[in-house]
Amino acid sequence: MDDKFRAKKATEGDTHMQSGEKFLETSFWKMKTSPDYDSAAADFEKALTCYKLAKEIDKAIQAALKSAHCYLKTSQEFHSAKMVEQVAVFYRDKNDMKNCTKYIEQCSNHYRNCGEIDSAYQCYDKLAKSIDQSPTATELHKLTAVSMLQKAFEVGKISNRPHEATQCLDYASKILLSLKKYEQSLELVESSWNFYQEIGNTKMLFRVGLHYVLLSLQLGKIPQAREMSQKMINVDEELASELNMLVKAFESGDQKSVTQITMGQNFVYTENEFAKLGTNLKVDEALRVQFEKSGGKPIVSEMATGDYTGNKDLEFDEDDLS
Template sequence: MSALDAKKIAEAEALMGQVDSAPDEYAKAGMYFKAATAYRLAKSSDKSKDCFLKAIDCYENNKSWFHAAKSYEQIILLAKENGTLSEVEEYANRACSLYQQHGSPEAAAAALDKAAKMTESKHPELALEFYKRALAVVLIGDATHQASEFASKVSRILVKLKRYEEASKALKKEISLNLQTKSYGQVGRLVVALVLVQLAYGDLADAKKTFKKWGNRCEHQEVSTLQKLLQAFDDGDQELAAKVLASPFIRHMDVEYALLSKNISMPQCIQNGI
């Protein structure tokens, strides 16, 4: 054990020895929190987590919902440091609920966003649920701009997971949110993304409906790209479809959609003109 670790453990134990003399629950929670932080710096994770949980009990007894939620976020950071990401789901959701109880939807959504970013690479399905809940939280507060950001994250993970029909619904929601905020510059690219997703699961009819409904929101290059692509699928022209899907415009889209374009193939029935 290093000298610094020993110093921090001594500091934590001294605080724990003073807890019973604390004047109230709030003061007791503060001592537990400081002890937890000291244990964490000393890399004594189990003791740190135990102290944070005791601090949370005290904060909740004192109805200090915000501070209790902050303590849960500290446990989440411990889980990240220890590689025990399986614990993140429970504590992130608890933090979110407490922030909402306190009346802080922004903090609730931010906690879920952090948890999603922490888990996305190894547990994308879990990150997806965090982003979905964050979207629901900000929509309750009518924060439409922030909602469109979370909707984008939901759509992209669904595409990454190849859950294309769900991604189609998510993209429609994302388009609707961007229209509400008059973020018209985003809509055209989203329409292209939606058409790509619909073609990925073989629904040419729905892709045509998408273009008919929102094509007037697209820029010239977006319109041209979609017209050529949909015509190629309509005609069963595999060569033209491949050319459009490999175009610089498509390849320079957000990475999830650029990768998706490489995996879109024309159904055999369309190629044969059936």
Template structure:
């Protein structure tokens, strides 16, 4: 391993020499091609020695030269993607997220939105457990890239994943914003189930954050679409919304037992179970009812004679 580290340091020295100019070097401008190549070789040697942090640093240097001086954004993005994978190995998830986002921007700028979307989605998946909020941002960026290529189904799916991550992170307001974007994307997709599932998720998120008005609006804005009206989700959603509006906790709890809610993705299903419903109304027993009736009658009699006999 020490030999690999020594090899890496030789490549670093060669890269630094390539960037120097002057009469003694017989060079008026830096040799960026050679420098990028040497830094990349140093990164590979450090990686072989399992010096992942130093390998990341070399990859970032390589990406910087490749993007800013060689104007090759595609290869620069690939170097940053590799750096992000190494950052994940040493549990430096924040840097991994930063480099993946930057790589995605480079690919889009280079005219490769499809590659950007796939890379960002893969990176978002990698960060779901350790950093759900950053994962949501990458999923959202992936959706934006997919939308450039008019891949509306893929964009809606990525926004669904982003919403799921924001729910996990406890960011319900942000989740609602993303869920609304997802409905907008889904409305452009030819698959009717895409819209149905998007509206279902949005209504659950709005109810989960306690905004019944927004939940009803989300439903009403899509209920005129025939594919949604005839889908499996429309009826159970209507029942749940009516129960909430009528403060009928029993009916609401019964509605949430529908498989439509129970078999949603885990984060959405948990949020659905957390929707606050009115407590069940207590039904008086027969004896209790008679006593209450007698008490009511007594109260009426008392009111009748309240002013005395005169």
């Protein structure tokens, strides 16, 4: 679009704004005792469209906010939410994460107030993913996206699609993992596990349980990893056995077996960030040296010859599965 076209649209936008303001005026002499909010909202929305085409973002923001206000005055909160959602997007494009967060929260609240729970969490989800996937996204942008995705889950878990809402947490955990914020990522994975367990989604427990073990080992939290590998027996016995072997190899310093296990199909074909985590999982260096000096036999080799007795570790009390 050339400068002439943008100038024309900016002028049209100004005209619509002036028209909208006139609809808000009252006059005793003209027998107009209350503003015409419906007509004003329509004009302000037209101005918004013009300013967007003219790339006058600041003016577009003001037009959207005025339109949102007028829609609220006429009890059209859904349309008000739509306007405020655009404001949040504008601030995203301006790299103003503070105002972006402020207005997407307002937008979500408006959707909830008018009973649109799905839209209330999806507006967070959509905006967060667009922020994260931007080629110019910084760590601040990505952490803002994580915060939005967490809010999306809190709103969406009571929606008609709680499973989709929980995937917001899964996405957030991957962002944190990409930033090497393992502790925070583990917290979100644990929340996902608890929710999927509550609704009985075995398919997702398979994936989330694997992610939980990898993160726990990355953080050196071997007891937590072992406990999860035991819980996984109720989800998938084969994967539970693999995870049990992985934990045993990791705590023994058996790097060869750790690498071989994490190159297995279940690990390689999970989400990219977690597949990379598994591929790069390293045992404690002191344990590795000790294992090699002692002439320890790799656990994977023991499995191949039938000497491995690791499955005994999977014998546990029912209380451990709660």
